[in-house]
Amino acid sequence: MTTPLQDLVAALRQKGLARTFERIRNQHAALHLKELTAEEFGPDRRVKIMGRWVVNFGSDSFLGLDQDPRVAAALRRGLAAWGTHNGSSRAFSSVLPSVVAEEKIAAWLGTEAALIYPSVTLANHGALPALVAHEDVIVADRFAHNSIHEGMKIAAAQGARTAVFEHNDPCDLRRQLETLRPYRFAVIAVDGVYSMSGALPPLRELSRIALEHRAILYVDDAHATGVLGSQGRGTVLDALGSYANTVVVGSLSKGLSCLGAFVACDAATQWILKVRSNPLIFGGPVPPPYLEAICTVIDIIASEEYQELRGRLDANVRFFYHEAQKLGYKVLGGITPIISLLIGDETETLAAGRFLFDQGYYVQSVIFPAVPFRAGVLRVQINANHRREALVGLVGALRALREQAQRAAA
Numbered sequence: 001m002t003t004p005l006q007d008l009v010a011a012l013r014q015k016g017l018a019r020t021f022e023r024i025r026n027q028h029a030a031l032h033l034k035e036l037t038a039e040e041f042g043p044d045r046r047v048k049i050m051g052r053w054v055v056n057f058g059s060d061s062f063l064g065l066d067q068d069p070r071v072a073a074a075l076r077r078g079l080a081a082w083g084t085h086n087g088s089s090r091a092f093s094s095v096l097p098s099v100v101a102e103e104k105i106a107a108w109l110g111t112e113a114a115l116i117y118p119s120v121t122l123a124n125h126g127a128l129p130a131l132v133a134h135e136d137v138i139v140a141d142r143f144a145h146n147s148i149h150e151g152m153k154i155a156a157a158q159g160a161r162t163a164v165f166e167h168n169d170p171c172d173l174r175r176q177l178e179t180l181r182p183y184r185f186a187v188i189a190v191d192g193v194y195s196m197s198g199a200l201p202p203l204r205e206l207s208r209i210a211l212e213h214r215a216i217l218y219v220d221d222a223h224a225t226g227v228l229g230s231q232g233r234g235t236v237l238d239a240l241g242s243y244a245n246t247v248v249v250g251s252l253s254k255g256l257s258c259l260g261a262f263v264a265c266d267a268a269t270q271w272i273l274k275v276r277s278n279p280l281i282f283g284g285p286v287p288p289p290y291l292e293a294i295c296t297v298i299d300i301i302a303s304e305e306y307q308e309l310r311g312r313l314d315a316n317v318r319f320f321y322h323e324a325q326k327l328g329y330k331v332l333g334g335i336t337p338i339i340s341l342l343i344g345d346e347t348e349t350l351a352a353g354r355f356l357f358d359q360g361y362y363v364q365s366v367i368f369p370a371v372p373f374r375a376g377v378l379r380v381q382i383n384a385n386h387r388r389e390a391l392v393g394l395v396g397a398l399r400a401l402r403e404q405a406q407r408a409a410a
Contacts, residue, residue, distance in 0.1 A: 198333025
């Protein structure tokens, strides 16, 4: 006799994404490089997976600061001074490194204030619903990050109206805003970088539309934080010249190699988020050791040393992007350290990822539903601490993959 829990789980396995993932896992067991365990890390982005050493081109620690001894020392300092846990929600108190880190983030970006969340997902789940009430609306780009769309669902459950506009289409955004009238205020939510395609939004035009339609611009800049814009500040300041009428979400766990996320805004907006954002009020904050590490990383990025780090990263990105193009792949991106090579068919995409793994290179094979059906990609994440010989080796493996596909098609 089964329990209700067992029956529930069995029923859920037949629904939606669970059914899709189980089918893929069962049909492509030999190719299915998902739910992997990194057994050991080595230098220069080497990682041990399934008992073998490969070069990791799936890491989003783009600047390589996870391996920086100063960041590790900051973690140890934070542990010695503060222990492993803050001890309360930030609604009651904050440890000093949290306040210092937020001040450093704001000073680095050039905003009035910043507020740290445990993750970008929680930032979007918390900030978007906090910025609207039942008289307001949220309109998001169709391809905006999943956490933006989930945050919109929370806002909708609280009474706000929501809609989506076609990807990077200002005209459709205008149509959606006109359709939603009357409203008190609107929030226009977009990604600063669309990580699967590498596309950037037309921020200047979106900002103009926001001002014309009594709206604010909300930019999830997680994939640009630390790796795009002057001094790694992301996409917004370079595009708009200021943060007026804009709320920016950034990641502390990708290019900055720590833990958490931030919302950068003016001081009045920061206060509203503190009193209306449920993940801050009811959730646990980033632990103190990581707050100390965040302070150290911001100091590094705000210093002259950043240009050398960014230079290595940008050189690696340019090299790989141009070499992949020479091989005849359809290459998506090239601006950020995430470069996607379009493969197409789901089985072929998984097989391509397995081929590269067998050649000594781990690359993420991304298929539906993370990308449109039959639009599978090899998602290559370039780091500043990838050695040139590793990049040359990956290009060679991709050449062999393409030659194999051409022989099979002949």
